[in-house]
Amino acid sequence: MYRSKLELLEKALSLAGLTIGELANQLNVIPPSDLKKKKGWMGQLIELALGASAGSKPIQDFPEIGVELKTIPVDTNLKPIESTYICTTQLIRTHELIWEKTHLRNKLSEILWLPIIGNKNDSFLIKTIGTAFLWQPDDNEINLLRQDWEELMEMISEGKIESISARTGQVLQLRPKAANGSALTNAIGLNGTIIQTRPRGFYLRTAFTAQILKNHYR
DNA sequence: GGCTGATCATAG
């Protein structure tokens, strides 16, 4: 339990410069041979190092101080390599949702970004932990996020979910988020009927997170 | 080479 955001930030900063392999060794964690079947491994290693405890509950990683932890893979220019998953998307009873009360807005209220730096061909074990920082979206960023959320939720409410692609949205994306292509969940179809579709999640576009990192490190 | 759609492990 952290008593302040600063305490968490200092802990995260103390990891800077370590390689993933070194950190795993310090924590007595045996790394997998690759990440093909352990895609969340690095994120969970950092959670262990920082003492995050939310588990798989749909809340922030550090609810006591209102901070969400996100590791972000970047190249040596600190440019993000992947988009950033935020949370799953509610596809039915969407009329009950209020932006300010959504998991999405809550998780985006404050994020501790922790870059993992490496060349694309490097083994993840020799990637190094970068300088972590706390981020809150500014008014402009909140507006963009809210606009995308409203556009996406409107389409979902109108039964147009199958018309949403990863191209929809300026800074957000709505993409499949499931164990595989056969996982199905309820959604609103045309005419308001219930249909089955692949579960979806909200992601931050790489271009958006790139700007966040650039603004911070410039 | 970037991006979209698909996928993997695990806990409850």
Place this chain on the structure above:
DNA sequence: CTATGATCAGCC
């Protein structure tokens, strides 16, 4: 199944 942690992999 839904939620967490994300990256994989093939198409354009």
